Amino acid sequence: MYFWEKQLDKELLPSLQQDIFVDTLIIGGGLTGLTTLYYLRQEKSICLVEARQVGSGITLKTTGKLTYLQNTIYSDLEKNIDYTTAQNYLQSQRLALSLIKEIIEKENISCHLEKVHSYVFTNSLKEIKKLKAEKTFLEQNNVLVEENTFPLDIEYKESIGVEDTYVFHPIEFINHLKKINKNKIYEQTKIIKIKRKKGMYICKTDKGFIIKARKVILACHYPFFLFPFFLPLKSHIEKSYLMVSKVLKNPKLSCITVSNPGLSIRYYEDKTGIYEICVGGSQKTSDIQNEEQNFKDLEQQFSSKKRIVCEWSNQDLITNDYLPFIGQVKKNMYLATGYNTWGMTNSILAAYLMSKKIKEGKMPYEDLFSLYRCNYYQLKNSFKTIFFNLKAFLKSKKINKEWYPSTLVFSKDKKVAFYKDQEGNTHSVYTTCPHLGCSLLFNEKEKTWDCPCHSSRFTRDGKWMEGPSKKDITYKVK
Numbered sequence: 407m408y409f410w411e412k413q414l415d416k417e418l419l420p421s422l423q424q425d426i427f428v429d430t431l432i433i434g435g436g437l438t439g440l441t442t443l444y445y446l447r448q449e450k451s452i453c454l455v456e457a458r459q460v461g462s463g464i465t466l467k468t469t470g471k472l473t474y475l476q477n478t479i480y481s482d483l484e485k486n487i488d489y490t491t492a493q494n495y496l497q498s499q500r501l502a503l504s505l506i507k508e509i510i511e512k513e514n515i516s517c518h519l520e521k522v523h524s525y526v527f528t529n530s531l532k533e534i535k536k537l538k539a540e541k542t543f544l545e546q547n548n549v550l551v552e553e554n555t556f557p558l559d560i561e562y563k564e565s566i567g568v569e570d571t572y573v574f575h576p577i578e579f580i581n582h583l584k585k586i587n588k589n590k591i592y593e594q595t596k597i598i599k600i601k602r603k604k605g606m607y608i609c610k611t612d613k614g615f616i617i618k619a620r621k622v623i624l625a626c627h628y629p630f631f632l633f634p635f636f637l638p639l640k641s642h643i644e645k646s647y648l649m650v651s652k653v654l655k656n657p658k659l660s661c662i663t664v665s666n667p668g669l670s671i672r673y674y675e676d677k678t679g680i681y682e683i684c685v686g687g688s689q690k691t692s693d694i695q696n697e698e699q700n701f702k703d704l705e706q707q708f709s710s711k712k713r714i715v716c717e718w719s720n721q722d723l724i725t726n727d728y729l730p731f732i733g734q735v736k737k738n739m740y741l742a743t744g745y746n747t748w749g750m751t752n753s754i755l756a757a758y759l760m761s762k763k764i765k766e767g768k769m770p771y772e773d774l775f776s777l778y779r780c781n782y783y784q785l786k787n788s789f790k791t792i793f794f795n796l797k798a799f800l801k802s803k804k805i806n807k808e809w810y811p812s813t814l815v816f817s818k819d820k821k822v823a824f825y826k827d828q829e830g831n832t833h834s835v836y837t838t839c840p841h842l843g844c845s846l847l848f849n850e851k852e853k854t855w856d857c858p859c860h861s862s863r864f865t866r867d868g869k870w871m872e873g874p875s876k877k878d879i880t881y882k883v884k
């Protein structure tokens with residue numbers, strides 16, 4: 407069970423049951439899709455399709471911090487690209503914060519929005535210089551920065567903090583947006599094919615219906631097509647492990663360490679109590695050895711005295727230059743992804759920018775977030791990305807049975823796996839990801855099959871949960 411899952415809207419909207427024609431189709435009902443629909447709701451004919459349930463993707467498993475203090479992104483961008491790029495990214499993140507506050511106020515959304523201080527801290531002498539550079543950049547751009555005031559009882563050598571940032575409940579926010587645009591949303595409707603014909607996009611759903619659309623917005627986190635935007639060359643996947651425990655005090659802050667593997671914490675308070683949400687052990691999926699061990703490490707890192715409420719893992723796309731992709735893929739097709747684990751601000755920003763592009767033909771920060779931008783930083787990291795993705799693929803092929811529980815049995819050729827649950831039921835699946843052929847790894851804690859290459863995940867019964875795979879991996883025993 408994910409922490410925010412209890413609040414997922416219980417009312418499922420109907421799936422699409424006929425062919426339709428719309429001017430604009432939004433694919434994906436996460437924070438990006440729902441907010442884009444909100445901004446474009448006045449357009450003459452628009453609909454959103456969601457493969458499972460609105461809010462059930464990466465957004466369900468997030469921490470829910472709304473902050474522009476994102477590790478040491480600005481000094482990194484200044485060093486690796488240039489000062490103006492860093493400045494523009496800072497402006498864009500502050501704009502995103504004002505946009506979400508504006509929506510919450512205007513629509514009177516109750517989503518536990520809380521103003522908190524954000525901190526970045528380090529316990530490594532080597533990283534002090536990085537934090538000082540970040541502070542200098544922020545101050546040059548009129549941000550009030552506190553130094554070494556980090557209030558948690560965690561050892562640190564240097565910290566910076568800002569005060570005008572927030573945390574919220576992402577699912578309560580999404581539920582409200584779903585409610586006000588109910589009649590424009592189809593749930594349990596997955597797009598499995600998109601073709602362009604006579605100036606229209608012909609989008610086929612998993613139930614065989616066709617949506618003809620003049621414009622398509624891909625808000626599905628990891629698009630399933632490769633051309634012309636070859637995402638696996640431009641990004642890799644990073645997975646993190648999260649744990650929620652009940653605590654007595656809300657220090658009203660969010661914090662993160664400078665670099666990976668690190669930790670990130672926020673607090674959430676409602677009438678049932680105060681909760682500490684911790685993220686630890688972030689890893690490139692190509693480096694993951696043993697999921698079970700990663701959860702154990704997380705528990706060791708955080709929970710010596712705490713009562714664990716729930717644990718899970720989540721993954722996000724990391725781009726080669728740590729900037730999101732927001733903009734036009736090809737004529738009348740738009741994409742927003744690659745938020746580098748800062749997707750709460752960037753989803754809202756992407757929605758605002760794409761809606762501007764559609765309504766006015768241009769958008770602010772067009773070059774900054776261009777899908778086809780090319781900078782040295784990106785090129786330099788693209789070799790690493792190719793290496794990470796290749797490593798993930800090759801590693802996945804060497805299934806190490808020692809990592810798996812004895813309840814898991816493979817067929818001789820390892821193409822099928824049988825998992826016996828606690829009630830004695832057997833769940834059989836194909837072990838190869840239908841997307842690009844990586845071997846799937848079993849995540850014992852969450853009972854999911856996870857692709858280490860491009861983030862597809864499947865239930866123990868082989869049903870698609872997230873990622874670019876178009877198909878399930880269910881194996882029917884003959």
Ligand SMILES: Cc1cc2nc3c(=O)[nH]c(=O)nc-3n(C[C@H](O)[C@H](O)[C@H](O)COP(=O)(O)OP(=O)(O)OC[C@H]3O[C@@H](n4cnc5c(N)ncnc54)[C@H](O)[C@@H]3O)c2cc1C
Pocket residue numbers: 433434435436437438439455456457458459460461462463464465466467468469470471472473595596597598625626627630644645646647648685719720721722742743745746747748749750751752753871872873
């Ligand atoms: C551990 C972790 C912690 C994080 N914490 C924070 C944080 O504190 N603050 C922050 O700013 N960011 C955070 N992020 C990042 C943030 O959670 C994500 O970037 C963001 O939620 C992505 O939203 P989305 O709408 O793009 O994707 P999603 O929420 O995944 O939405 C995409 C939707 O599209 C649907 N879909 C996919 N394919 C199809 C298809 N073919 N047809 C129809 N529907 C489809 C999916 O079912 C899904 O519901 C974190 C990320 C991680 C990994």
